[in-house]
Amino acid sequence: MAGLAESGGSSSAFAPARLWLMLPSWVLIGFFLLLPVLMMLIYSFLTKEFRGGVIWEFSLASYDKFFFDRGLFGDEPPRIEWTYLGIFWRSAWQAGLATLLCLLVGFPTAWFIATRPARSRAIWLFLVTVPYWVNLLIRTVSMKFMIRDNGPVNEWLMALGVLDAPITMINTNFAVQLGLFYSYLPFMVLPIYAAVERYNFALSEAAADLYASRWQTLRLVVLPVVKPGIVAGSILVFVPSLGAFLAPDLLGGAKNWMIGSLIEDQFKGAAGNWPFGAAVAMVLLSIVLIVLFLYARSQNRVSG
């Protein structure tokens, strides 16, 4: 940084040349992040128009609809609306469970790849990413095909004699979980791989030298040292899982909605409710930001 400042001929962080160099990133962030989020925020406070779209009139109706139930005609005293909170709750535990499963499978996978000889690591990483060359929608549809009542999984299990009759997997929480786990596993594997690849295996030897068993070595040395990779992977799995809509839509059906499906539905077709969809999206965004903020603060407290 010091070198850059000197070569720029100015010590100010806002030297004109530097502002121009930052322009592309500001344009990207502005157009594709800040502006859309701002529009969502504004839309969530507008009045809904039938057939989709909005009327430019300030209204708290969307947030009210999310949190409170005022009866069919809106004239009863407000009670807590559990429908949407329930969808949020299902989304949270589905995303949490998907994160946990991805961690349980992803950590050993990443460890395995990182401990291969340098030449074969590239091949293993390639194999992890190959399924992601196919569109997520197609992969989710093919998963639906695999686990439906008369799909290959049921037929094979029956052929092997494990099952007498097909079990229903489609349109269950299990199917949604399977879809989330399958969709986001690489987002867990790759950051953990990056952390384990940098891990100094002499530390494991040092732990064994200090009489640590393999389990103690994992718990007291390996996990704390590769923790940044685990945290990054968990965020990368949890956050998109929370807002996922393909897996709950295609695999979970109408009974197993998650937030993503709820939001998607508000922007689809004539029955949509744009301000309400925007409000749900804002609530989701707030929850994610609060969780990340609390995590960052707890980390600062530990290291400080």
Added chain:
Amino acid sequence: MKRSEIAVEIAGVDKVFGTGPGQSVALDNISFTVADNEFFTLLGPSGCGKTTLLRIMAGFESLSGGDVLLFGTRLADLPPNKRPINTVFQNYALFPHLSVAEYIGCGRRMLGQGRAESEARVAEMLRLVQLDAMAGRKPAQLSGGQQQRVALARALAPAPKVLLLDEPLSALDLKLRQQMRIELQQIQEETGITFIFVTHDQEEAVAMAVRSAVMSAGRRQQFGSAEEIYETPRNRFVADFIGETNFFEAAVVSNTGAGTRVRIAGGLEVDAAGPRPDGAKTMISIRPERFDLGVEGLPCTVDKLVYLGTDTHYHVRLSDGTPVMVRAQNHLGAAHAFAPGDSAALSVGPGAARVLAD
């Protein structure tokens, strides 16, 4: 010092890496013993297998053949975390997330010791390595020398029967290295723990050890006290690796009675100690400081001199062109006796020449 008991016995250890045509022999039938309470060094150039041998003792590598015994007990079946041996790693292997005190206490806690007891031991170790003020620091906040001391303290804290040190001083600068050598010797004496110190630095090995094993290319070359290894090197490798020396092709003049008399380049005849040569020719070594550069003896020419403070190195050439290195101590007030280009004469005192086995 009690010298009777053998702490570590290395008995015919072999180590082969890989299989088939790509295999490489790292250790070839290595044997030696280390006495209890001894400061022992394992000396050899890089790639000689000394670190592999250390890792076998610690349990990080398996044996291909032979045995390692600790006070008579076979170690081969014990995993590293069950061996009463601790290692000071070359790169220190500090845990980045643990403070100095937590790290030093780690071994004791793993052995199931209570917090209070282990804390007392940590305080004791911090005093021993003079890091009392650093107890709460993380490794990233320590200098190289301090990290080295932490690595030492954490290996000493569990009071192992044997401490293995894998080139622990190689990353330190010269002054710190010299200071740590003295401290390590003091700590060894204080704790009475057997130290096995691996180094490629012959000066370090000679300075620190009671006894050493010199290794090269996976084989044990010589085993004995520093003085024995320096004064009576068994072969050309040892003579060359430990200190500086001159090698001469020598013709055997007589090979009877008290010793071997040989004639070297320029017609100089000397009595050489060591093994009796089989044939009419042999190889001898004469250390540079065993020559006297004066006016009487074998005529030679001074090519170059290097002033080194305590002594001066003369590069001289015999009349037939053979180069010889001579080292002479500098005395207070005395100017260099010779300058480049001067004619001089070489003489050798009795017992200076050494016959080498191979």
